[in-house]
Amino acid sequence: VAAKxxxxxxxxxxxxxxxxxxxxxxxxxxxxxRDGAAALSVISPEMAPAAVRDCAALAGDHNAENAAAVAACLQHLGCSDDAIAVGVSSFAGLPHRLQPVANTSHLQFVNDSKATNGVA
Known part of the structure; x- marks a missing residue:
């Protein structure tokens, strides 16, 4: 905590x-x-842009929090919420990261092999 x-x-x-x-x-x-001159933004998954909820490639609270962090940075740099939403909605995902593979009536199979690959 001292280093932070x-x-x-x-x-x-x-x-x-x-x-x-x-x-x-x-x-x-x-x-x-907070009384300092720099801006501080405390983010949570709930603060992610609305487009994240509709983006299968960004499923999960960890991705929502990452998207909220990116949105906070972009807003700080002057990007509009609309431009951020366009960027999020155009994200197609990455190979082997939360990539839907197959569905059955009760199960969804997802390739997230990069999450378990030590050299990814």
Whole structure:
């Protein structure tokens, strides 16, 4: 936590720190530092752009949180919500990452082999 505190306090005035809400220590640290000049954005999966919910390639809370982090960065740089939504909705996914393979009436088979590949 001390190293993260140093990183956050070293941000320039125009800087941005995007912090996941899952780390209570860092969220508290961000709350304590909010009076600083840099922008702090605490994100959670629920904050992901609406287009993420419709994008099968971005299934799961971890991808929603990643999308929320990217959206926070892009908004900080001046991108519109509409432009961000276009980018998200055009994302087709990556090979071997949450790639639908087959469906039965009760099961969906997904290729996520890159998640278990040590050299991926």
């Amino acid at each position: 505190a140093r990183a956050l306090t070293a941000l320039p005035a125009h800087g941005l720190a995007v912090i996941g809400s899952g780390d209570a220590h860092v969220v508290k640290l961000a709350d304590d530092l």
